[in-house]
Amino acid sequence: MIGSAIGGALGIGASIFGGISASKAMKKVKRNIEGQMKENQNWYDRRYNEDATQRADAQRILTMTNENIRQRNQAAAGSAAVMGSSEESIAAAKAANNQALADATSQIAVNGERRKDQIESQYMQTKADLNEKLNNLEQAKASAVSQAVQGVAQAGSNMASVF
Secondary structure (H helix, E strand, O other), X not given: OHHXXXXXHHHHHHHHHHHHHHHHHHHHHHHHXXXXXXXXXHHHHHHHOOOHXXXXXXXXHHHHHHHHHHHHHHHHHXXXXXXXXXXXXXXXXXXXXXXXXXXXXXXXXXXXXXXXXXXXXXXXXXXXXXXXXXXXXXXXXXXXXXXXXXXXXXXXXXXXXXX
């Protein structure tokens, strides 16, 4: 009889200890997931709000376009000096060059918007995945509490049947 009572008390203790251990582990997992959520938000805030024209690839395109324009303007000016071109033809060449720069800038803006859409999509997917992990963790926590309560109740029942 006393052995059964001791076994029942040990069962209660084991159930409580197991519940506490599971709770600590789940709190740690929850902190990790919340940390990932904060990192995801920081990544999104940083990347989504970047100026597309200041990215290295955009700067390279703008630099190359400007260099091509400079070379064409020099060629047009040299040709005008040698061949005696009119001011209108020089102005037309400069206008075409300016349009090329405007087109390059527009393309950078379009690519920037497309990139923002991709960033937002990736952010939302990661956020949904992390929220699902949190939901699963809460379900696991509820299940662990339920199991601990059942273990205590079972051990208590065993003790009561001994007496």
